[in-house]
Amino acid sequence: MASVSAxxxxxxxxxxxxxxxxxxxxxxxxxxxxxxxxxxxxLGVELKKNVKDRxxxxxxxxxxxxxGLDAAILMHPRVxxxxxxxxxxxxxxxxxxxxxxxxxxxxxxxxGTPGAPDAQCPVCGSKGTLSEPRLxxxxxxxxxxxxxxxxxxxxxxxxxxxxxxxxxxxxxQSTRQKVPFGIAQIGKAFRNEITPGNFxxxxxxxxxxxxxxxxxxxxxEEHFEYWKxxxxxxxxxxxxxxxxxxxxxxxxxAHYARAAADIEFDFGGSLGYQEIEGIHNRSDFDLSRHxxxxxxxxxxxxxxxxxxxxxxxxxxxxxxxxxxxxxxxNAYREEEVPGETEGRTVLGLAPSxxxxxxxxxxxxxxxxxxxxxxxxxNDLRRAFPIFYDxxxxxxxxxxxxxxVGTPFGITIDGQSTQDGTVxxxxxxxxxxxxxxxxxxxxxxxxxxxxxE
Ligand code: GAP
Numbered sequence: 001m002a003s004v005s006a007x008x009x010x011x012x013x014x015x016x017x018x019x020x021x022x023x024x025x026x027x028x029x030x031x032x033x034x035x036x037x038x039x040x041x042x043l044g045v046e047l048k049k050n051v052k053d054r055x056x057x058x059x060x061x062x063x064x065x066x067x068g069l070d071a072a073i074l075m076h077p078r079v080x081x082x083x084x085x086x087x088x089x090x091x092x093x094x095x096x097x098x099x100x101x102x103x104x105x106x107x108x109x110x111x112g113t114p115g116a117p118d119a120q121c122p123v124c125g126s127k128g129t130l131s132e133p134r135l136x137x138x139x140x141x142x143x144x145x146x147x148x149x150x151x152x153x154x155x156x157x158x159x160x161x162x163x164x165x166x167x168x169x170x171x172x173q174s175t176r177q178k179v180p181f182g183i184a185q186i187g188k189a190f191r192n193e194i195t196p197g198n199f200x201x202x203x204x205x206x207x208x209x210x211x212x213x214x215x216x217x218x219x220x221e222e223h224f225e226y227w228k229x230x231x232x233x234x235x236x237x238x239x240x241x242x243x244x245x246x247x248x249x250x251x252x253x254a255h256y257a258r259a260a261a262d263i264e265f266d267f268g269g270s271l272g273y274q275e276i277e278g279i280h281n282r283s284d285f286d287l288s289r290h291x292x293x294x295x296x297x298x299x300x301x302x303x304x305x306x307x308x309x310x311x312x313x314x315x316x317x318x319x320x321x322x323x324x325x326x327x328x329x330n331a332y333r334e335e336e337v338p339g340e341t342e343g344r345t346v347l348g349l350a351p352s353x354x355x356x357x358x359x360x361x362x363x364x365x366x367x368x369x370x371x372x373x374x375x376x377x378n379d380l381r382r383a384f385p386i387f388y389d390x391x392x393x394x395x396x397x398x399x400x401x402x403x404v405g406t407p408f409g410i411t412i413d414g415q416s417t418q419d420g421t422v423x424x425x426x427x428x429x430x431x432x433x434x435x436x437x438x439x440x441x442x443x444x445x446x447x448x449x450x451x452e
Contacts (some may be wrong), residue, residue, distance in 0.1 A: 024044045092106075092133035141153055164212045215314060263275070358384065374388070
């Protein structure tokens with residue numbers, strides 16, 4: 001259980017901002033919503049895409065020892081027997097026979113011993129209606145083909161990792177990679193979470209960014225330490241405050257793990273520090289199990305040493321949605337503006353992560369300003385996501401962009417149509433500089449910096 005954070009709880013404000021400004025909507029909202037499933041709106045999809053692009057760049061494009069993969073969500077059902085998910089991916093649950101609610105067995109709100117007459121339901125308050133804990137598998141089941149029978153059961157994958165394990169030799173042999181090397185993928189995962197919540201922190205459908213690094217047994221500990229450090233550095237590079245990030249070593253290890261550590265982010269309020277990424281030393285558990293269950297050899301042949309072995313795996317596993325939430329929480333601030341009566345809400349996102357890079361505003365809708373502003377916007381749009389806004393007082397237009405994290409506000413004023421310069425306002429310092437319209441693209445690109 002996380003302790004209460006020194007950072008304020010901004011979740012409720014974020015949920016409202018996210019909806020109002022088109023970052024994130026509740027799924028199927030007009031039907032009353034689907035529990036813990038969320039849709040990304042125009043700004044949210046850009047923000048999450050920037051997160052995924054950054055990860056892909058750092059993990060695949062910028063390295064010659066990691067290959068990309070996009071494995072299917074539906075896999076052979078035996079995969080989940082081999083991985084241990086059919087038998088072990090479970091939570092002990094308690095049902096209330098009166099109100100039909102379900103609780104995790106470790107829910108602190110439950111009073112008494114579930115199954116006993118004195119146990120009390122935390123929702124309806126009735127006594128003696130709570131069942132004994134029963135194991136509940138978190139995988140979503142569906143059927144392959146036209147017949148709904150047990151032989152046709154398939155699962156929506158609860159993690160992307162298994163798609164990588166079963167393709168280990170396909171990728172290694174087709175790319176001629178030598179151990180140590182990695183395989184990375186980004187994709188949807190599904191878990192029938194019992195206590196989902198906290199907005200997009202824990203959802204039933206989410207995206208993972210996972211990388212399995214295949215190493216020679218005996219070298220696994222040094223690779224584990226290397227990846228721990230690399231991944232922490234990546235989170236910092238996105239702009240997450242270093243003092244809100246920490247490692248948390250696992251005290252209890254999963255059945256497959258030799259070592260594991262989480263990277264945690266302080267989400268503020270009572271949520272506090274929570275896992276955003278897991279780094280695991282999975283030993284040769286997964287490949288050995290798939291070898292056993294499929295009957296196909298999954299060994300690596302080390303040619304120079306004429307030696308065959310099943311590699312160990314160091315896994316880095318991070319949620320794209322959870323990272324997006326951490327970035328929003330980290331960026332949200334409300335502040336006074338010197339010399340103004342109205343305060344402002346700002347998303348202080350790093351420019352390279354922000355969904356819109358610049359707002360373009362004609363100061364007034366006359367004297368050639370809208371025409372020039374449109375030319376400027378069209379030119380910039382070829383390079384960056386831009387928002388054109390000619391409605392309302394200029395101060396209001398700035399505020400609207402501050403609230404969604406747009407780092408630059410470009411205003412075309414009376415001087416612009418005379419000398420071809422525009423003003424560029426910095427979201428954080430509020431300082432304005434004049435830049436020649438012809439040099440704007442280069443100027444903004446330099447201020448955004450490389451997307452890596
Ligand atoms: N392959 C290992 C694995 O899946 P995990 O700790 O269960 O490990 C890794 O998940 C990451 O996936 C978590 O750190 C989190 O960022 C994300 N994640 C897991 N369950 C999630 C959920 N229900 N909603 C959103 N993100 C989730």
